[in-house]
Amino acid sequence: MLMQKSAGNDVLLDVRDLETHFVGDESTTRALGGISFQVKKGETLGVVGESGCGKSVTALSILRLLPKMNARTVGGEVRFHGRDLLELSDREMRQIRGDQIAMIFQEPMTSLNPVYTVGRQIAEAVQIHTKASRSVAMAKAQEMLRLVRIADPERRVNNYPHEMSGGMRQRAMIAMALACSPELLIADEPTTALDVTIQAQILRLIADLKERTGTAVMFITHDLGVVAETCQRVIVMYAGSIVEQANVIDLFARPAHPYTQGLMRSVPDQRRGRQRRLPEIPGIVPSLREPIVGCSFAPRCPFAIDICREKTPILRDVGSSHAAACWRAEEVMGA
Amino acid sequence: MAAYILRRFVSTIAVMAMVGIFVFLLLRLAPGDPAAMIAGKSATAEMIAGIREKMGLNDPMPVQFIRWVRDMLGGDFGTSIFAGRPVLQLISQRLEPTISLSILTMIVSVTIGVSFGILAAWRAGGLVDRILTAFATLGFSVPVFVVGFFLIYLFAITAHWLPVQGYKPIDHGFGPWLVHLILPTVTLSIPYIAFIARITRASMLEVLSEDYMRTAAAKGASSYSMLFHHALKNAGVPILTVIGLSFAGLIGGVVITETVFNIPGVGRLVVDAINNRDYPIIQGVLILVSGLYVLINLAVDLSYTLVDPRIRY
Numbered sequence: 001m002l003m004q005k006s007a008g009n010d011v012l013l014d015v016r017d018l019e020t021h022f023v024g025d026e027s028t029t030r031a032l033g034g035i036s037f038q039v040k041k042g043e044t045l046g047v048v049g050e051s052g053c054g055k056s057v058t059a060l061s062i063l064r065l066l067p068k069m070n071a072r073t074v075g076g077e078v079r080f081h082g083r084d085l086l087e088l089s090d091r092e093m094r095q096i097r098g099d100q101i102a103m104i105f106q107e108p109m110t111s112l113n114p115v116y117t118v119g120r121q122i123a124e125a126v127q128i129h130t131k132a133s134r135s136v137a138m139a140k141a142q143e144m145l146r147l148v149r150i151a152d153p154e155r156r157v158n159n160y161p162h163e164m165s166g167g168m169r170q171r172a173m174i175a176m177a178l179a180c181s182p183e184l185l186i187a188d189e190p191t192t193a194l195d196v197t198i199q200a201q202i203l204r205l206i207a208d209l210k211e212r213t214g215t216a217v218m219f220i221t222h223d224l225g226v227v228a229e230t231c232q233r234v235i236v237m238y239a240g241s242i243v244e245q246a247n248v249i250d251l252f253a254r255p256a257h258p259y260t261q262g263l264m265r266s267v268p269d270q271r272r273g274r275q276r277r278l279p280e281i282p283g284i285v286p287s288l289r290e291p292i293v294g295c296s297f298a299p300r301c302p303f304a305i306d307i308c309r310e311k312t313p314i315l316r317d318v319g320s321s322h323a324a325a326c327w328r329a330e331e332v333m334g335a
Numbered sequence: 336m337a338a339y340i341l342r343r344f345v346s347t348i349a350v351m352a353m354v355g356i357f358v359f360l361l362l363r364l365a366p367g368d369p370a371a372m373i374a375g376k377s378a379t380a381e382m383i384a385g386i387r388e389k390m391g392l393n394d395p396m397p398v399q400f401i402r403w404v405r406d407m408l409g410g411d412f413g414t415s416i417f418a419g420r421p422v423l424q425l426i427s428q429r430l431e432p433t434i435s436l437s438i439l440t441m442i443v444s445v446t447i448g449v450s451f452g453i454l455a456a457w458r459a460g461g462l463v464d465r466i467l468t469a470f471a472t473l474g475f476s477v478p479v480f481v482v483g484f485f486l487i488y489l490f491a492i493t494a495h496w497l498p499v500q501g502y503k504p505i506d507h508g509f510g511p512w513l514v515h516l517i518l519p520t521v522t523l524s525i526p527y528i529a530f531i532a533r534i535t536r537a538s539m540l541e542v543l544s545e546d547y548m549r550t551a552a553a554k555g556a557s558s559y560s561m562l563f564h565h566a567l568k569n570a571g572v573p574i575l576t577v578i579g580l581s582f583a584g585l586i587g588g589v590v591i592t593e594t595v596f597n598i599p600g601v602g603r604l605v606v607d608a609i610n611n612r613d614y615p616i617i618q619g620v621l622i623l624v625s626g627l628y629v630l631i632n633l634a635v636d637l638s639y640t641l642v643d644p645r646i647r648y
Contacts, residue, residue: 065549110547111547114644124554124556160644
């Protein structure tokens with residue numbers, strides 16, 4: 001069920017022309033080609049795209065968690081409460097991480113430190129950002145475990161990660177991320193590594209907690225089904241750029257970019273029956289090492305015409321709060 | 336855990352029995368007749384035969400072996416051929432300088448080696464890392480006695496800051512004791528610092544790229560907390576292993592260092608005993624050192640449980 005919520009107009013996070021490169025010995029990969037989007041207070045924004053499109057790089061660039069060795073955010077702004085996060089000192093950035101912006105990751109199996117108890121790891125987040133004593137922080141950890149519906153939190157708080165299942169570990173990660181009541185939670189494929197039944201539980205948990213705490217969520221996924229269930233607005237990414245941006249209903253009703261359409265066709269649909277092979281998008285994602293001329297999706301696009309191969313389309317409005325980076329968006333929507 | 340320790344002790348008996356047979360045979364089968372050595376160059380054949388009889392060297396090997404083991408279990412490691420005093424007494428007299436040197440060396444090697452390794456991993460590829468790698472290679476390659484003489488020349492003979500050689504027992508005062516041990520400790524520590532730093536660096540580098548390090552960063556943890564709290568404990572098992580190996584392997588370096596710095600420790604005792612073919616001393620030291628090896632190995636295996644909760648015995 002989709003819940004149509006009136007998202008407030010207050011902008012929480014304002015990303016402008018964010019550009020991130022990976023510098024190698026021989027070449028530079030343009031992982032993010034200058035993307036702009038906003039997250040509003042209390043909303044859930046979906047970020048969709050296939051592997052390597054720049055979803056995770058976007059999240060890690062916002063929090064400045066990319067390895068300093070080879071990743072450089074070379075341009076743009078990340079405005080959070082009016083401050084550009086890219087301009088902050090390391091110390092100021094640390095005060096924001098985990099406190100005002102928290103993040104959960106794809107791999108619950110490896111994202112928790114194996115040599116400390118889960119309770120201690122949650123308590124650590126509390127202790128970093130408040131003056132709470134160890135015992136107060138541990139009590140908070142226990143409370144958080146209860147909040148994420150882990151049974152028997154009094155005992156679980158002293159468990160090591162290897163004593164928990166994958167689903168439970170992801171709940172513990174969520175508990176850790178929400179311990180300081182962040183205004184923005186970035187969830188990077190939080191359910192991808194989990195069983196389908198556990199996936200549904202975790203999604204419901206995130207939705208419930210978001211409802212209860214008013215935290216805005218940036219939900220990164222490659223799964224359009226998850227987007228339909230959890231998000232109000234969606235951005236679709238391809239080859240380091242945003243190719244479409246819309247509220248979730250418009251996106252599913254009238255996708256304006258051929259790539260979005262392709263993604264939707266490759267989602268299993270029970271009405272179509274099980275026998276037929278799922279359609280896939282032909283071709284491969286372009287290399288970001290060389291500059292791309294024209295539309296990056298053109299080589300794989302059934303709608304491509306000459307202009308697509310010559311000029312790069314920019315994101316333009318194709319409806320109310322619906323934008324697409326496609327020369328033929330109107331025809332695509334009509335198709 | 337208790338069951339595991341018990342099992343390990345039982346297997347220790349088997350190990351020590353093998354060591355015992357080896358030590359016993361090694362010296363019996365080596366060329367040179369201890370009886371002839373004791374008797375001296377001008378001895379007659381009768382005198383040598385008399386000494387052989389008195390020492391029981393004419394009995395069959397198994398009889399000699401069983402007698403030797405039985406005496407050792409009773410705390411009698413035999414009597415030195417030259418000094419004429421019980422081996423255990425001779426060793427215990429020499430223990431203080433050796434233990435002092437070993438413990439100081441381990442403290443210095445572990446603190447400096449682990450810190451260097453962490454620093455190098457933290458700034459991998461940077462200037463500090465490259466300097467440390469160069470130092471580690473050098474520390475491995477230059478023999479202990481070369482470093483020892485070089486340091487003596489620099490700090491004792493030229494600068495007169497430290498004594499050239501010798502040892503002062505700790506009950507003559509902590510200051511003189513420490514002053515005499517500075518150069519030997521530095522000399523002996525250099526290869527161990529290099530070794531421990533290399534392993535620490537490698538182990539830390541691996542851990543630093545783990546997902547949970549990113550989680551810690553996402554929580555807002557400081558660099559210090561990331562390195563020493565989150566990473567070091569995870570990197571602990573290989574580091575503990577090399578510390579154990581270093582400690583167990585220290586005895587070889589101790590022998591050379593004690594000789595260079597003229598320290599009257601167990602190392603020197605062994606060197607003198609080998610020169611004199613003083614079998615009982617050599618055997619006694621070998622058995623005790625082997626026992627120490629086995630105990631250190633057990634301690635290292637047990638220490639893993641302190642850093643990694645997934646390891647259970």
